[in-house]
Amino acid sequence: MRPFFAQRRLLCRIAWLLALVSPAWASTQTYSFAVEPRHTPVQMGMRWTPLLDRLETETGERFLLRVQDKATVFEADLSRGVPDFVFLDPYQMVRAAEAHGYMPLVRGGAALRGILVVEANGPVQSLKDLAGARLAFPSPNAFAASLYLRALLAEREGLCYTPVYVGGHGNAYRHVRHRDVAAAGGEAATLAQEPASLRTALRVLYTTPEMAAHAVAAHPRVPSEAREKVRRGLIALNGDAAGRKLLQDAELGGALSADFTRDYLPIARLRIDAYRVEAGGAP
Known part of the structure; x- marks a missing residue:
């Protein structure tokens, strides 16, 4: 029995010594990184996994991608x-800041514009032609493609219509092409990523005013050092062709530093909460 206990004490001492000199990777925290589901989970994974792999190299931090369907x-x-880091739309940025103190780190360099598309060669020539029609939107609370767009159509244009929520920008565009709806909400950026055969089958009928683009934000529980490394790491990707492609694929092209007051506070003043649909609520 004595040799057994001696070995056990020796192993415990070795474990204690290893803990004192353990390499950095052994204690590195893995941060959750959630992304707004603008496309299918598979598509979002293909867009974001390579970027986070590169960001791990740039920052020395570790990330776990969270993609919801x-x-x-x-x-x-x-x-x-829940998320430590999150890619989210401007309205979600405002709500997350108010609820939990999330801080925007970077945003896409191009302005965000919501669009309403119709068949390129179809009969719809003006918003008046959509009175009483079915209009597709990605989801109730997708900011530029649905929430802000629906508010403008109702408040500014006085349009009455029936909204249909189809679970993604691509789905909304295809509903128009298949003539399941008369028009669909989306974004100029997501339409530009669709195949040419789909883009040429559609025509932009209406556009929202421009706004600051989607942001990568951090929960205040994330240490300031880690937040700053992520901010610098994402902006650094602009420095080479491979990095720029990663940013573009993730809809963060031309990433630059974000400022809540400058970029997102104006969105808080739009007063569009009345058009928000809570989970499980009726549109």
Whole structure:
């Protein structure tokens, strides 16, 4: 028995010594990184996994990508402050800042514009032609493609229509092409990523005013050093062709530093909360 206990004491001492000199990777925290489900989970994974792999190299931090198949699940996680880092739209940025103190780190360099598309050679020539029609939107609370766009159509244009929520920008565009709806909400950036055969089948009928683009934000529990490394790491990707492609694929092209007051506070003043649909609520 004595040799057994001696070996056990020796192993415990070795473990204690290893803990004192353990390499950095052994104690590195893995941060959750959630992304708004603008496309299918597979597509979002293909867009974001390479970027986070590169960001790990740039920062020395570790990230776990969280991709949800439904916007409502993503929004529920965000409302509870679950993600450490998150890619989110401007309206979600405002709500996350108010609820949990999330801080924007970087945003896409191009302005965000919501669009309403119709068949390129179809009969719809003006918004008046859509009175009483079915209009597709990615989800109720997708900011530029649905929430802001619906508010403008109702408040500014006085249009009455029936909204249909189809679970993604690509789905919304294809509903128009297949003539399941008369028009669909989306974004100029997501339409530009669709195949040419789909883009040429559609025509932009209406456009929202420009706004600051989607942001990568951090929960205040994330140490300031880690936040700053992520901010610098994402902006540094602009420095080479491979990095720029990663940013573009993730819809963060031309990433630059974000400022809440400058970029997102104006969105808080739009007063579009009346058009928000809570999880499980009726549109």
